[in-house]
Amino acid sequence: MSVLKLHPEKCTGCLRCELACSYMQTGEYQPAKSVIRVSPFEGHTSYAPYTCPQCAEGWCMTACPVGAITINAVGAKDVLDDKCVGCKLCTIACPYGTMFYDPATRKAFKCNLCGGAPACAEACPTAAITYEDVATADWLGDFAVERTARVLAEAR
Amino acid sequence: MTPATSTAPAKPTTKSAATARPGGYAGNLLRVDLTRRTCRAEPWSPETMRELIGGVGLGAMILYRETATRDGKGNVSWDHPDNRLVLATGPLAGLPVWGTGGLTVCTIGAGTNGPTSTQANGFFGTNLKYCGYDAIIVQGQSKDWLYLYINDDVVELRDARSLVGLDTWETQGALYKETGLAGHQLSVYSIGPAGENLVRFAAIQGDYGHVASKNGCGAVMGKKRLKAVAIVKGTKSLRAADPRGVVQAADEIAHDLRTDASARSLYEYGTLPGVVNLSKMGALPIKNYTTNLTSNVAGADLSVWEAPKLRENFDHRGHQCNACGMHHCHMSVIRHGDQKGKIVDEPEYEGWSGCGWAIGAADRDSVAWLNTECDRACVDVNEWGWLCGWVMECQEKGYITREQLGFELKWGDVKGAHRLLQMVSRREGFGNVLAEGVKRAAEKLGGPAKECAIYIEKGATPRGHDHRSRWEEMLDTCTSSTATMETGNPVHPTEIGQPARINPFDGEQVAKYVAGLRGRRSFEDSLGICIFTSRTRLEHVCRALSAATGWAFTVDEALRFGKRTAVINRATALRCGHTGAMEYPSTRYGSTPVDGPAKGQAIRAQWEKMLDTWYSEVGFDRKTGKPLPKTLKDLGLDWLSKSLWGNKA
Structure with a gap:
C-alpha cells in the first residue's frame, strides 16, 4: 500500500503543502483549513510537516459514536460528512492532533490522502513529503523506533 | 492633492460592488x-x-x-x-x-x-x-x-x-x-x-x-x-479565478528557474555565486572602490568563495519564503571562530560585499556574523558597506582621526566594524554624524574625505556592486525616482524587444538599454512576488497574474503599467524637489577603476551623453526632469499634465 512519508530534514517551511491541501479540501486557498500543518522547531531554524499517519489503531474511528469515520479505497481514514454530527470526540481521541473541526460546517475533517493523489506531496518543492509504497502502513512506528535508537546511541 | 481632470484615478472606493472582486485579492x-x-x-x-x-x-x-x-x-x-x-x-x-x-x-x-x-x-x-x-x-x-x-x-x-x-x-x-x-x-x-x-x-x-x-x-x-x-497567519480564504491556471503558471515558472541558464545558479545557491562571478567582471566592490583585485584584501582566497563552499562552510538549512522551492534563503550556524554556534541568516551576495569585500574583510564566519548584526540593528547592509569602508579609508589616509572616531578602525577589522555599527545605530559620539548616511556625513567632513565617499547626489547609495563596471546599474540608480534601481536587471531582454547583449562600456548602448528595459521591475514589484522567483519570461508572470485575477494581462500591458508607475513616482519625486542636477554619481562612485577587469573604463566621460540618450528614450524633459506631455498622454496619465506643466500642457 502507499502512505504519505514525511522527511522533516528536507522541509524548508515554505508551507506550499498547506496551500495545496487547503485547495483540495475547500476549493479555495485557506491554510487554516489544511489538514497538513508545518511546525517550527528550534525557534525558527527548522520546520517539519505533519499530518495524519493513518495509524493502524484508528483511534478516531474507535471514538466516533455514529460510525462516521471509515476507511476509503486507498486505505485512508475518512470522515463521512453526511454521518458526522460534529461531536468532536475524534479530535479528543486522536493522539497525533491531526483530526480537525470546522465550525463553519460543524463537521470533523482530516487527511483522506486526496483519494490516492495527495496534493501536498505533489506541491512540495523539496520532496519533504512523498507518497510511497511501503510494506507496512505503520511507517511512523518504524521511524520512531529507528530514530529513538539513533538518538539514544548518539547520547551515549 | 486632487489630480486635475476627470480622468484622474478614483480614490479607493466602496461603491463598485457591481463588479466582483478579482481573484487573488483579500479586498x-x-x-x-x-x-x-x-x-x-x-x-x-x-x-x-x-x-x-x-x-x-x-x-x-x-x-x-x-x-x-x-x-x-x-x-x-x-x-x-x-x-x-x-x-x-x-x-x-x-x-x-x-x-x-x-x-x-x-x-x-x-x-x-x-x-x-x-x-x-x-x-x-x-x-x-x-x-x-x-x-x-x-x-x-x-x-x-x-x-x-x-x-x-x-x-x-x-x-x-x-x-x-x-x-x-x-x-x-x-x-x-x-x-x-x-x-x-x-x-x-x-x-x-x-x-x-x-x-x-x-x-x-x-x-x-x-x-x-x-x-x-x-x-x-x-x-x-x-x-x-x-x-x-489569518484564517480567511483567498480565491483564484483559475486555480488550475495558477498552478500551471507556477509550474512553468518553477521549470524555468530550475533549468534556464540565467536562473539556474540562483535556484541552486541564491545570490551566493555573485561574489566570484562579479569579481571576474570587476563588479565586486573592494575596499571602498579603491581596487578591483581580490588579492588586495588580506587573507583573501577566492577559491573558498565559490557558492558551494561558501554555503557548506556553515551548518545550514533552507528557510524559504511562502510556497518557494528555490534553494536560496538559508539559516546557518557558524561552525568556527569567535562566533561559533551563533545562528545567522545566510548572507545574500550584498551582505558578503557590504560586510565583507567593501570593508576589506574576507573571513567568511565573521562576515556572516556582521551581516546578521546589521539585520538585527536594522541598517541597510549596502549603505553600511559604503559607510564603514569610507571611514576605514579616511582613517588610513588621516581624513578621520582616531580621536574623532574614538578608536582605530583598519581595513578588514570586523570587530571594529561591529563597534562602529553600535555607535551608528545608537548615534553615539562620531556615530551621530555617520548615522546621517554617507552623503551627509561626507559633506559635513568635506575636503578630500568627501572625494572618497560613494553616494548618489540625491542622498541614496548604490547596491553592493562596483557599478563602474556595471554602467547600466549606475545609470539606473542615478536616474531612478525611488532611491534604488527602478529598471532592474535584464531578464530575457529579447522578449521585450531589447538586444541580448550590449557593449557594457558604450554609454549610448547602455542608456538605450536601460530605457528599453523600463517597466518590468515596477510591474513585478506590484504583484507580491519575489524579484528572484520572477526571473523568468514575463509572459509566465503575466499568466500567473491573469489566472489569479481573471484578467487577461499581456506583456505589453505589464510594461505599460510599470512605466506608468515609474512616472507617478517621478511626479512625486519632482514635488519633493528632486531635479536632473541630482542625477549624478559622487566623485568616487563615478570614478575610473585603477585596476581589475574594468581598468580605465571612464563612465564620467560619457555621463552627459548617457543622460541625454536616456531622457530622449524615456520621453522626459532633460532640463526639468519632467515627463513630457506626450509621454503622459501615451501612458494614459493626462491628468498629471496640468500639475506638472500647468497650463502649458
Missing part, C-alpha cells in the same frame, strides 16, 4: 492612523485593483495622492506626520506561486527625502492577506512606542514600550512569547535600534533575515514610533 486596505490611534478597513474597488494592481503600483499612487503639502505645491518631508508608510502586498501574495510572501514598502524615505520602493519577502504578504488585507497604510505619528497587531478582524495598536531597544530578532522573539505563537504563524516586521534612533539608512527587517532596506524606510517607521507590525 481591503488597512488604514492605521497613529496620531488618532485608529485602524480601519477600507474596501478598494475592482477597478482600482485593475489600475494599480498592488505593491509599488498602489504605493506610488498613495504617495502621490496623499503626501503633498497642504498648499499642493510641495511634498511633506520624510519625518512629517502626513508622510505615509505603505506596506503593500499584491495579488499573487499567498498563492502557490514560488516566493509569494511579498512586501513592498513605499514611503517618503529618509535617505533622499523622496519616494521609495523597497521589497522584502518571508511571510508578511501571506499572513496579511489571510487576515483579509491587501496593504497597510500607516499615517500620523504616535507619542508613545506602539506595535500593530493583526489577527483576522482583531487589529490593535499595542503598547511597545517593553520592546524599545531590542534588536529586530529579539523583537520577533518577544512577540512570539507575548502571543504564544512561533514560526510562520506570526510574521513580524520591525525596526531595531537604528530605526528607533532615526538613522538615515535604517531598514525594516522581518521574519529573520528579510529586509526592506532602501532609503531609510526604518527611520520613517521610527519617526512614527511604530516598533513592529505583527501579523498572525
Whole structure:
C-alpha cells in the first residue's frame, strides 16, 4: 500500500503543502483549513510537516459514536460528512492532533490522502513529503523506533 | 492633492460592488492612523485593483495622492506626520506561486527625502492577506512606542514600550512569547535600534533575515514610533479565478528557474555565486572602490568563495519564503571562530560585499556574523558597506582621526566594524554624524574625505556592486525616482524587444538599454512576488497574474503599467524637489577603476551623453526632469499634465 512519508530534514517551511491541501479540501486557498500543518522547531531554524499517519489503531474511528469515520479505497481514514454530527470526540481521541473541526460546517475533517493523489506531496518543492509504497502502513512506528535508537546511541 | 481632470484615478472606493472582486485579492486596505490611534478597513474597488494592481503600483499612487503639502505645491518631508508608510502586498501574495510572501514598502524615505520602493519577502504578504488585507497604510505619528497587531478582524495598536531597544530578532522573539505563537504563524516586521534612533539608512527587517532596506524606510517607521507590525497567519480564504491556471503558471515558472541558464545558479545557491562571478567582471566592490583585485584584501582566497563552499562552510538549512522551492534563503550556524554556534541568516551576495569585500574583510564566519548584526540593528547592509569602508579609508589616509572616531578602525577589522555599527545605530559620539548616511556625513567632513565617499547626489547609495563596471546599474540608480534601481536587471531582454547583449562600456548602448528595459521591475514589484522567483519570461508572470485575477494581462500591458508607475513616482519625486542636477554619481562612485577587469573604463566621460540618450528614450524633459506631455498622454496619465506643466500642457 502507499502512505504519505514525511522527511522533516528536507522541509524548508515554505508551507506550499498547506496551500495545496487547503485547495483540495475547500476549493479555495485557506491554510487554516489544511489538514497538513508545518511546525517550527528550534525557534525558527527548522520546520517539519505533519499530518495524519493513518495509524493502524484508528483511534478516531474507535471514538466516533455514529460510525462516521471509515476507511476509503486507498486505505485512508475518512470522515463521512453526511454521518458526522460534529461531536468532536475524534479530535479528543486522536493522539497525533491531526483530526480537525470546522465550525463553519460543524463537521470533523482530516487527511483522506486526496483519494490516492495527495496534493501536498505533489506541491512540495523539496520532496519533504512523498507518497510511497511501503510494506507496512505503520511507517511512523518504524521511524520512531529507528530514530529513538539513533538518538539514544548518539547520547551515549 | 486632487489630480486635475476627470480622468484622474478614483480614490479607493466602496461603491463598485457591481463588479466582483478579482481573484487573488483579500479586498481591503488597512488604514492605521497613529496620531488618532485608529485602524480601519477600507474596501478598494475592482477597478482600482485593475489600475494599480498592488505593491509599488498602489504605493506610488498613495504617495502621490496623499503626501503633498497642504498648499499642493510641495511634498511633506520624510519625518512629517502626513508622510505615509505603505506596506503593500499584491495579488499573487499567498498563492502557490514560488516566493509569494511579498512586501513592498513605499514611503517618503529618509535617505533622499523622496519616494521609495523597497521589497522584502518571508511571510508578511501571506499572513496579511489571510487576515483579509491587501496593504497597510500607516499615517500620523504616535507619542508613545506602539506595535500593530493583526489577527483576522482583531487589529490593535499595542503598547511597545517593553520592546524599545531590542534588536529586530529579539523583537520577533518577544512577540512570539507575548502571543504564544512561533514560526510562520506570526510574521513580524520591525525596526531595531537604528530605526528607533532615526538613522538615515535604517531598514525594516522581518521574519529573520528579510529586509526592506532602501532609503531609510526604518527611520520613517521610527519617526512614527511604530516598533513592529505583527501579523498572525489569518484564517480567511483567498480565491483564484483559475486555480488550475495558477498552478500551471507556477509550474512553468518553477521549470524555468530550475533549468534556464540565467536562473539556474540562483535556484541552486541564491545570490551566493555573485561574489566570484562579479569579481571576474570587476563588479565586486573592494575596499571602498579603491581596487578591483581580490588579492588586495588580506587573507583573501577566492577559491573558498565559490557558492558551494561558501554555503557548506556553515551548518545550514533552507528557510524559504511562502510556497518557494528555490534553494536560496538559508539559516546557518557558524561552525568556527569567535562566533561559533551563533545562528545567522545566510548572507545574500550584498551582505558578503557590504560586510565583507567593501570593508576589506574576507573571513567568511565573521562576515556572516556582521551581516546578521546589521539585520538585527536594522541598517541597510549596502549603505553600511559604503559607510564603514569610507571611514576605514579616511582613517588610513588621516581624513578621520582616531580621536574623532574614538578608536582605530583598519581595513578588514570586523570587530571594529561591529563597534562602529553600535555607535551608528545608537548615534553615539562620531556615530551621530555617520548615522546621517554617507552623503551627509561626507559633506559635513568635506575636503578630500568627501572625494572618497560613494553616494548618489540625491542622498541614496548604490547596491553592493562596483557599478563602474556595471554602467547600466549606475545609470539606473542615478536616474531612478525611488532611491534604488527602478529598471532592474535584464531578464530575457529579447522578449521585450531589447538586444541580448550590449557593449557594457558604450554609454549610448547602455542608456538605450536601460530605457528599453523600463517597466518590468515596477510591474513585478506590484504583484507580491519575489524579484528572484520572477526571473523568468514575463509572459509566465503575466499568466500567473491573469489566472489569479481573471484578467487577461499581456506583456505589453505589464510594461505599460510599470512605466506608468515609474512616472507617478517621478511626479512625486519632482514635488519633493528632486531635479536632473541630482542625477549624478559622487566623485568616487563615478570614478575610473585603477585596476581589475574594468581598468580605465571612464563612465564620467560619457555621463552627459548617457543622460541625454536616456531622457530622449524615456520621453522626459532633460532640463526639468519632467515627463513630457506626450509621454503622459501615451501612458494614459493626462491628468498629471496640468500639475506638472500647468497650463502649458
